[in-house]
Structures are given as structure tokens and as C-alpha cells.
Amino acid sequence: MVEVTVEETVSCSPDAFLALVMDPRRYAEVDRKLGPVDWVRRDGDVTEFRFRSKLPGFGPGPKVVSRMTLTPGERVDVRIPDRRENRLARRLSTFEARFSCVPVEGGIRVTRWIAFGFPAPLRWLVEPVLRRKLPADVEAEIRGVKRLLER
Template sequence: MVEVIVEETIRCTPEEYLEFVMDAGRYAEVDDKIGPIDWVRRIDNLVEFKFRPVLPGVPGPAPKLVSQMRLTPGRRVDVRYAPLPRNRLNHRLSRFSASFEAKATADGVSKVTRMISIEFAPLLRWLLEPILRRRLPADVRKEVHGAKQRLESRGTNPPGN
């Protein structure tokens, strides 16, 4: 199993951060692991989107999958593969979970914690987990830094300017 946890402080409210995460199209702009998105559906606090994931350091296209994000308002977003019958191949080959937590600290600053955990079936584990142990931590740090830059610069560079 490979697990990565990154913490950062961002000048925004927890709600702003979590809504940014729940917008799969916008979040894909800072997360290289989200490849081309086919569709996104949101119903209240649940988002599902179909995309082709990109695993850092792993060559070749990964199978498309449907990811499911569930918002706990003001606190966190939990991510997993959408349940069966979707993602049959992905469910057989790996287990995946991720989360985004946000806690207000002071003066509009949030402490955010990003976690990704992935475990592969024995057939793939020996090949993929060593690559991800080397490459995934830097990729997640880059992702969180990109989210920080995007959210903190929104007031200095309004849309259309």
C-alpha cells in the first residue's frame, strides 16, 4: 500500500477549499493525476466524474474510471471509486481512497490535509507500488501547492483580467 499525506495552510475558508475540490474540472487544473474528464454529475454533496487517471511515473494509459466524491460540509471531502457495477476492472486491480480535510485556524486561514491511499492486487503490486512510493509524494505536494496558489491568488487576479 502507498499512502501520502500532505498538510498546508491556505488563506481561504474551509468551505472555499472544499468547494474548489468538489469542482472536478477546476481541481483537475492543479492535479495532474486527473486526466481527461468525460463527464461530471453533482447531486447535493455527491459528485461523480468519469476520467482517465494518470499515475505519476507509470507509463501508458490507465483504464478510465468513475470517481465518487462526498462532501461533509465545512469539514472534508472523501473520495473513492464509484461502487460496482462501475469500475469493475479497477475494483479488481486496486483499492483506493483519498480525502481532503479543512479546518479554520484564524483570520480566514485553513489548515488543509490531503491524503491518498492506493493498494494494488499482488499481480501489479510489485511493479506499481515502488514507482508510486518514489513519485506520488512530490506529485501530491505539487497538487496541494497548486491549490494554494489558485485559491490565494483569486482576489488579486479576478476572472476576465
């Protein structure tokens, strides 16, 4: 399994940060792992969207439906739900992610955590590349969030 955690202080409110995360089309402006977004469906604190996945160091992956669940003012949890259209993606990898924020002097402290796991036949090939590439990708993503929200 490959896990990355990045923390950053951002001058904004928790609601502004979490609203950005819950808008996948807008968030794709700062996250290179999100390819084109086909559709977005929001129902209260749950957003589902379909997009073309892109792992750092690899070409485009399969189209995936992702589900984000908001805990207002605190966090967004992301996973790939057990749906028919996710069969290939779920066979190729496991995925979990979280965005959390806590108020601090001058804004919020954002924590971005992301984890990928792969079955044995792929693990030896994919995980070493992700260990090298994913940390810089997530750091760039969070710097992009900071720039976008602090404009």
C-alpha cells in the same frame, strides 16, 4: 499499500477550498492524476465524475467513475464506487482519498490523504514507483491548490 499525507496552510475559507475539490474539472488544473474529465454529476453533497486516471510514473490508466462525498465545512471523502464501469479499475487497485480542512489563523489547514493498494501480481511493480513519485505529485497538487485559491 501506498499512502501519502500532505498538509498546507491556505488563505481561504473552508467553503472555498471544498468547493474547489467538489469541482473535478477545475481541480484537474492542479491534479495531474486527473486526466480528461468526461462528465460530472452532482446531487447535493455527492459528486460523481468520469475521468481518465493517471498514476505518477505510469501512463494513462483506465477511465474511472469516482464519487466524492462532502461533509460541509470539514471534508471531502473520495472513493471508486462499485459500478460496472469501474470493474477493471477495482481489479487493478484499491483507492481512497480525503481532503479535510480546519480553520487556523489566516485561513485553513488543509490535509490531503491518498492511498492506493494493488493485488500481489502488480504490487511489486507499481508500489515501489508510487512510493517514489506520489509524495512529490501530491505536494505539487496542494501547492497548486494554494496558488489557485490565494490569487
